[in-house]
Amino acid sequence: MKYTTFNQQVSNPLTEPMFFGNPVNVARYDQQKHSIFEKLIEKQISFFWRPEEVDVSKDRVDFQKLTDPEKHIFISNLKYQTLLDSVQGRSPNIAFLPIVSLPELETWIETWSFFETIHSRSYTHILRNLFSDPSDVFEDIVLNEEIKLRASDISRYYDDLIFATQLWQTQGEGRHHVDGQDYLINQRELKKKLYLCMNSVNALEAIRFYVSFACTFAFAEREMMEGNSKIIRLIARDENLHLTSTQHILNLWAKGKDDPEMQEVAEECHDQARDIFIKAVEQEKKWASYLFQHGSMIGLNKDILCQYVEFIATHRMSAIGMESPFEVTTNPLPWMNNYLNSDNVQVAPQESEISSYLVGQIDSEVNADDFGDFDL
Amino acid sequence: MDKVCNTFQVSVENVTPSLPCTNECTLLESLESHKLEVHSHCREGFCGACRTKLISGTVDYVTDPLAYIDDDEILPCCCIPTSNLVIKPG
Numbered sequence: 001m002k003y004t005t006f007n008q009q010v011s012n013p014l015t016e017p018m019f020f021g022n023p024v025n026v027a028r029y030d031q032q033k034h035s036i037f038e039k040l041i042e043k044q045i046s047f048f049w050r051p052e053e054v055d056v057s058k059d060r061v062d063f064q065k066l067t068d069p070e071k072h073i074f075i076s077n078l079k080y081q082t083l084l085d086s087v088q089g090r091s092p093n094i095a096f097l098p099i100v101s102l103p104e105l106e107t108w109i110e111t112w113s114f115f116e117t118i119h120s121r122s123y124t125h126i127l128r129n130l131f132s133d134p135s136d137v138f139e140d141i142v143l144n145e146e147i148k149l150r151a152s153d154i155s156r157y158y159d160d161l162i163f164a165t166q167l168w169q170t171q172g173e174g175r176h177h178v179d180g181q182d183y184l185i186n187q188r189e190l191k192k193k194l195y196l197c198m199n200s201v202n203a204l205e206a207i208r209f210y211v212s213f214a215c216t217f218a219f220a221e222r223e224m225m226e227g228n229s230k231i232i233r234l235i236a237r238d239e240n241l242h243l244t245s246t247q248h249i250l251n252l253w254a255k256g257k258d259d260p261e262m263q264e265v266a267e268e269c270h271d272q273a274r275d276i277f278i279k280a281v282e283q284e285k286k287w288a289s290y291l292f293q294h295g296s297m298i299g300l301n302k303d304i305l306c307q308y309v310e311f312i313a314t315h316r317m318s319a320i321g322m323e324s325p326f327e328v329t330t331n332p333l334p335w336m337n338n339y340l341n342s343d344n345v346q347v348a349p350q351e352s353e354i355s356s357y358l359v360g361q362i363d364s365e366v367n368a369d370d371f372g373d374f375d376l
Numbered sequence: 377m378d379k380v381c382n383t384f385q386v387s388v389e390n391v392t393p394s395l396p397c398t399n400e401c402t403l404l405e406s407l408e409s410h411k412l413e414v415h416s417h418c419r420e421g422f423c424g425a426c427r428t429k430l431i432s433g434t435v436d437y438v439t440d441p442l443a444y445i446d447d448d449e450i451l452p453c454c455c456i457p458t459s460n461l462v463i464k465p466g
């Protein structure tokens with residue numbers, strides 16, 4: 001079916017499925033089939049922040065004091081996050097907008113993706129402060145083997161869905177030959193690709209940032225790189241909301257609360273989806289090994305980080321009805337919770353001009369006493 | 377309308393005895409005040425980290441919960457008890 005930017009057919013968005021129904025015509029939010037997406041839009045917009053609001057200048061001094069292995073950890077994580085947000089800043093738009101059928105979901109996707117572009121801009125803000133010319137760091141993202149390995153897995157399911165959608169929208173259902181390859185395009189195949197893609201995005205939002213987050217917050221525990229930590233806390237808050245949206249989509253499908261065919265697809269592809277999640281966990285654990293290959297950093301080592309990834313993964317798998325293969329039941333890094341608490345990251349508009357004050361205020365709210373009750 | 381201050385008994389599976397929890401602070405805060413470790417991140421109802429099974433009893437939300445929860449689950453970070461509860465943290 002050809003895509004149209006304003007579908008003149010009268011359709012009822014209250015009876016459309018989330019995806020692969022009629023293209024959205026009127027951007028209206030007075031009535032919603034799935035009101036959760038409208039609520040997520042409101043919440044996300046209330047989180048609006050600008051990287052420039054956060055004073056990162058003190059980080060430059062801290063960075064010079066880091067050991068070489070620590071510098072490797074810090075910069076590698078920034079590269080990896082830059083990759084993740086490069087993908088997320090465009091892909092939900094390109095993959096999902098051509099096939100979405102509900103106005104509130106369409107706008108959620110655009111809002112979500114827009115916030116990923118804020119994340120991308122914040123990495124430039126951080127790196128510009130550390131290096132007079134951050135080009136080398138950015139250029140390495142497409143050369144670094146460890147990052148490339150992850151990039152291909154992250155973009156694969158998006159690319160698959162995007163290409164299949166393009167074939168369907170230009171040539172319709174059937175078998176198509178393109179560049180010597182044979183493609184079978186029909187509704188069922190498209191829906192399977194959408195399902196796997198959504199699972200891959202869900203895994204990305206659920207766990208792909210957490211090794212990096214843990215390192216950032218471990219630096220902050222030592223009162224190092226606190227400007228960076230402030231930015232990462234704002235990013236982590238957004239990522240949590242994105243994750244909530246993919247969990248809702250997956251659960252609406254699985255529970256038969258949207259498109260009945262997607263419920264069948266969810267059952268049929270359950271194992272494949274679970275494998276996508278587990279593979280992402282394995283990749284994150286390998287990332288931890290790569291980070292610590294030249295040496296650990298104070299307060300963190302590879303093993304505890306891997307346990308943390310498994311702990312988070314178990315929680316997040318259970319949220320979408322997946323059985324976890326991991327056995328970590330207690331949080332190995334309890335102090336992480338203090339940095340993921342949204343109370344500690346409010347950006348008050350009147351304070352945003354004085355970013356040093358803002359950073360100072362945030363820091364003072366998390367001190368050693370907060371961790372006193374926790375046992376490792 | 378004035379809220380009547382009430383304390384309810386909350387029993388947590390595998391934890392004895394039951395814990396008194398008021399409706400003056402969130403269920404998460406009450407459980408933490410009893411030194412019970414409940415997983416939490418946002419503490420604002422949007423991340424789902426605190427997702428807990430509600431085996432019996434009723435709660436009211438003080439913040440609209442955005443995180444996905446099943447019909448038999450609650451988000452302790454943004455609700456208060458309105459009766460005695462039996463719960464099982466996730």
Ligand code: FES
Pocket residue numbers: 415416417418419420421422423424425426427443451452453454
């Ligand atoms: S801690 Fe985030 S939903 Fe309760």
Ligand SMILES: [Fe+2]
Pocket residue numbers: 084085088115116119235239
């Ligand atoms: Fe992001």
Ligand SMILES: [Fe+2]
Pocket residue numbers: 088116205238239242
């Ligand atoms: Fe995200």
